[in-house]
Amino acid sequence: MASNVLISSTSFREALAKKGGVTAARCYQCATCSSVCELAPEGLPFPRRQMINAQWGLADKVAADPAVWLCHQCNDCTVRCPRDAKPGDVMQTIRALAVENLSTPKFLGKLVGAAGSTWPLLIGLPFVFWIAFIYAVNGFTVPEAPLAWHDFVPHWMIYAVYIPVTLWVVIAILVSGSRYWNLMGQGVTRSGSFVGNLIPAIKEILAHKRFSDCEAARPRKTGHLLFLWGFIGAAITTALIIVAMYGFKTPLPLPQTHWMKWIGNFSALLLLFGGLMLLANRMKGGQSAGASTAFDTFFLFVAFMVGLTGILTEGGRLAFPPQIAAWMYVAHLSFILCLFATFPYCKFAHMVYRTLAMVHERMTGVASR
Amino acid sequence: MNTMTKQPILVVGAGITGVSAALEAAETGCDVILVEREPAIGGRVLRNHNYFPKLCPPACGMEINTRRLERNSRVRVLTNTRVTEANAGADGWSVKLASAPAYVNDRCTGCGECAKVCPAKVPDPHNLGMNETTAIRSPHVDAWPTTYTLDRSACPADCKACVEACKYEAIDLNASAKDETVSASSVVVATGWHPYPLEKLTELGGGELKNVIANVNMERMVAPTGPTEGKILKPSNGEPPKKVAFVQCAGSRDVNHLPYCSAVCCLASLKQAIYVREQLPEAEVTIYYIDRRAPGRNEDVLTRVAEMDGVKLVKGKVGKIEQGQGDGLKLRLEDVEAGQIVETEADMVVLATGMVSNLVNGDLPMNLTKDEDNFGLDSLEQKVIVAGVARRPEDVAACVRDATGAAAKSVIAARRA
Structure with missing residues (x-):
């Protein structure tokens, strides 16, 4: 295909309009948005170009665009847009469509992409699965207090579920991620090694440097930072406990005073606190928050519920009768399953695509802002 | 004697539109009352140095009109x-007019002795407050009527310097305001813009x-x-600028400011680019635009400027202007054709600001249908005709x-049963 041939995709435009990007049609290409964007690299201005790509339905260009993920939805553009075309929302919608289109297999991307209507299924299925699984293994017999979770759900059950799901997710993400990486790389020269550029990109993400440059959406920075570190903390805790269990034969449950519990608790609090801040910002709404679509709220809700049910499980084991606490544990397991299984298909995937875009940005030399 | 209509036609606003409409209506044989809130006629047009596209001075066109006014006894200029009240009746309008006190009456010869002794300084409204003038003064060099005007609120207590200086007893500091109610068979609203x-x-x-200054x-x-x-x-230090940037659509076509296109700013900036290059041949000029709207014969101006040395036209709206080095200014935009973010310096920026309808603030107490941008709509039934920028943003030629058209419609409206 010659590069000067533009293919307009009607289905892309329809999907964009349906999922919250209908305002792209108002854009008259004045470029105020790019000029006020604090994140746009000098040589790769956005979102003006993305607005016309979206408006014209240039799905191929949109799919291969690193700028789509370099955008952090500060919404400085939306606040200043003279046409109220809401570039911030359009970029977010483009990202939602990108997650859907890059997903492997695609039907799962479509299913999760339609979370606005499919959420009962997406959240309900993990519940049904866990209840059925536990019933099949031990007839849902809740042991007497003092409750140890492995007496209720033995560890092999946990492994039997999460190890295959994790493997699946890793493969799906690898396939989708490399597809995006290759699309971005078409017709541009990258220099340096992937890993060598990945490390500074991750450092930047962990410090949330770019969020600080945002003006309109700066309130989101703290919430997002806490949320991210909550996840990282939860992952570290899980790893530590596995090492302790098998490496050091540490008996479970750990006493409440154990330092690993402290890390876990602290992470859960970060997750809850950060999640609440993000939810509050979305509920407050307004131009600086941007429009909230199912793409945003589904992931935020599920991740928040993982933190909440985690705290309830931990506290409930000691505070509530085993019959009630058991249900909290089931909820926790189900929300984790939901979060894991939808990772490549929901907003969670932005972690991967944005990181890739930031590495690409470094390797193509447009990173100097 | 009035042969065309029973009552005079009232024209509100004596800018280029109101003066033209009043004259044309009068020349059909109607009596006309032309009302102006400023001390002299001419409005915004006389605040322009030159008109586009021919770049000739507006005083010239206004002079022709004042001659026509002076010769036409059918037009009464106030x-x-x-206008403080306007009531629609079966036969037209009953309109209350409030005239400010005539501190300087028509015995004034415009000799200027009063201004020489006046101790009070006020921002000069004709120059948009960019300089100071005396409280008593000629409104401006092209003013018609030529009678001086006094900003009484600026007078120091018990000051009578001007009265004593006036040989013609033309100044009465105790003059009082005058109200008058007139009947009008139709009304032309030509209130213009700011x-x-x-x-x-x-x-x-x-x-x-x-x-950072405005085009005006x-x-x-x-x-x-x-x-x-x-x-x-440059207002900062009184030195001529070396780099001048024009920022188009500054607060126009923008839902956060004026949502509409004012139709004249592109040409105004092109014209002003010529001013700069003619006066300061060393100065660089850049015009930053979204679209270059130069319809009809105005396109010649665009072509002329685009081909000028030292003038660049760059597609991209300037999103941010900040203090740069010294008294310089830092502009940020995306050069759309290059696909690059540009941070550039200029030592003077002209914002191409748009026109706001004077009907916006309710200064004209008249039941008038307006569009969402506060521009008025005609109603032959109500015997109201809206003309010039009060109707929609347009250039001087279009206003005339x-x-x-408004004059013709006002006669039609006046003669309707």
């Missing part, structure tokens, strides 16, 4: 006068950065009778054509 306030464009440094300020600056006697100077 300056310093506002510039969109610079202070509202904070993102572009409007009102904060000294060297540039117009006064270049006028030989203006605050700088025709010299283009509009005025002729």
Whole structure:
């Protein structure tokens, strides 16, 4: 295909309009948005170009665009847009469509992409699965207090579920991620090694440097930072406990005073606190928050519920009768399953695509802002 | 004697539109009352140095009109006068007019002795407050009527300097306001516009950065009778600029400011680019635009400027202007054709601000149908005709054509049962 041939995709435009990007049609290409964007690299201005790509339905260009993920939805553009075309929302919608289109297999991307209507299924299925699984293994017999979770759900059950799901997710993400990486790389020269550029990109993400440059959406920075570190903390805790269990034969449950519990608790609090801040910002709404679509709220809700049910499980084991606490544990397991299984298909995937875009940005030399 | 209509036609606003409409209606044989709130006629047009596309001075066109006015006894001109009430009746309108006190009466010869002794200084409204003038003065060099005007609120207590200086007993500091109720068989609303306030464009440094001025300020600056006697100077230090940037659509076509296109700013900036290059051949000029709207014969101006040395036209709206080095200014935009973010310096920025309808603030107490942008709509049934920029943003030539149409419509409305 010659590069000067533009293919307009009607289905892309329809999907964009349906999922919250209908305002792209108002854009008259004045470029105020790019000029006020604090994140746009000098040589790769956005979102003006993305607005016309979206408006014209240039799905191929949109799919291969690193700028789509370099955008952090500060919404400085939306606040200043003279046409109220809401570039911030359009970029977010483009990202939602990108997650859907890059997903492997695609039907799962479509299913999760339609979370606005499919959420009962997406959240309900993990519940049904866990209840059925536990019933099949031990007839849902809740042991007497003092409750140890492995007496209720033995560890092999946990492994039997999460190890295959994790493997699946890793493969799906690898396939989708490399597809995006290759699309971005078409017709541009990258220099340096992937890993060598990945490390500074991750450092930047962990410090949330770019969020600080945002003006309109700066309130989101703290919430997002806490949320991210909550996840990282939860992952570290899980790893530590596995090492302790098998490496050091540490008996479970750990006493409440154990330092690993402290890390876990602290992470859960970060997750809850950060999640609440993000939810509050979305509920407050307004131009600086941007429009909230199912793409945003589904992931935020599920991740928040993982933190909440985690705290309830931990506290409930000691505070509530085993019959009630058991249900909290089931909820926790189900929300984790939901979060894991939808990772490549929901907003969670932005972690991967944005990181890739930031590495690409470094390797193509447009990173100097 | 009135052969065309029973009652006179009332024209509100004596800018180029109102004056033209009043004259054309009068020349059909109607009596006309022309009301102007300022002390002299001419409105916004006389604040322009030159018209586009021919770049000739507007005083010339206004002179022809004042001659026509002086020769036409059917037009009664009331300056310093506002409409304070307007009631529609079966036969037309009953309109209350309030004239400010005539502190200077028509015995005034315009000799200027009063201004020489006047101790009070006020911002000069004709020059948009860019310089100071005396409280008693000629409204401006092209003023008609030529009678002086006094800003009484600026007088120091018990000061009678001007009264004593006047040989013609033309000044009465105790003059009182005059009210009058007139009947009008139809009304032409030609209330015009005012510039969109610079202070509202904070993102572009409007009102904060000294060297960010509006197009209307540039117009006064270049006028030989203006605050700088025709010299283009940086307000920060009075030196001529070396790099001038024009920012198009500054607060226009923007839902956060004026949502519409004012139709004249592109040409105004192109015209002003010529001013700069003619006066300061060393100065670089860049015009940053979204679209270059130069329809009809105005396109010749665009072509002329685009081919000029030292002038660049760059597609991209300037999103941010900040203080740069010294008194310089830092502009940020995306050069759309290059696909690059550009951060550039200029030492003077002219914001191409748009036109706000004067019908916006309810100054004209008249039941009038307006569009969402506060521009008025005609109603032959109500015997109201809206003309010029009060109807929609347009250039001087279009206003004059509009005025002729409005004159005809006002006669039609007046003669309707």
